[in-house]
Amino acid sequence: MARIWYIPLPPTARTTVFDFVEIGPADDKPLELMGFLIGQHTEVKEAEEEQLDVRVTVMPATFTSGSGGSAGAPWNPDSQDSTSVGFASEVFNTTQASTSGTAKELYYPWNVRANPLEEWYPDAPMRPKAAQGEAIVIRLMVAPLDSITFAGWVCVKEGIG
Numbered sequence: 015m016a017r018i019w020y021i022p023l024p025p026t027a028r029t030t031v032f033d034f035v036e037i038g039p040a041d042d043k044p045l046e047l048m049g050f051l052i053g054q055h056t057e058v059k060e061a062e063e064e065q066l067d068v069r070v071t072v073m074p075a076t077f078t079s080g081s082g083g084s085a086g087a088p089w090n091p092d093s094q095d096s097t098s099v100g101f102a103s104e105v106f107n108t109t110q111a112s113t114s115g116t117a118k119e120l121y122y123p124w125n126v127r128a129n130p131l132e133e134w135y136p137d138a139p140m141r142p143k144a145a146q147g148e149a150i151v152i153r154l155m156v157a158p159l160d161s162i163t164f165a166g167w168v169c170v171k172e173g174i175g
């Protein structure tokens with residue numbers, strides 16, 4: 015049975031390129047990226063505004079996990095469902111994940127001052143997907159001009175059905 019999980023992106027300051035999240039599916043539990051929201055706390059006036067290069071990627075095998083951030087803390091929105099999470103997740107890694115293959119990329123140019131970056135993939139065929147050995151990674155590909163404190167969340171569906 016498939017389950018929905020939220021992965022929080024707790025407020026975290028970053029000054030370099032990094033990965034907002036990397037998610038590696040477990041055996042027989044493919045993942046679909048349902049949606050995400052990325053906001054920030056520090057770019058609040060015109061002089062602080064800038065344009066960021068955010069990308070959603072699907073990395074094929076062989077996937078190499080990044081480092082420098084923290085373990086993800088996914089939670090299931092169904093309070094009556096105590097099933098443990100299967101996938102591995104890390105957030106805010108400063109050494110970015112990589113793949114020996116060719117990543118599939120979606121580009122999300124984002125002006126950080128005005129609004130959060132929010133995306134939903136309402137139709138299943140549109141959702142980025144990954145199976146064991148692959149990964150879904152949301153990345154910042156150009157360093158910010160100055161420190162930005164990012165926060166948000168990512169929503170995934172794990173499993174089939």
Ligand SMILES: [Ca+2]
Pocket residue numbers: 057061062063064159160
């Ligand atoms: Ca700035």
Ligand SMILES: [Ca+2]
Pocket residue numbers: 079080081104
């Ligand atoms: Ca890692």
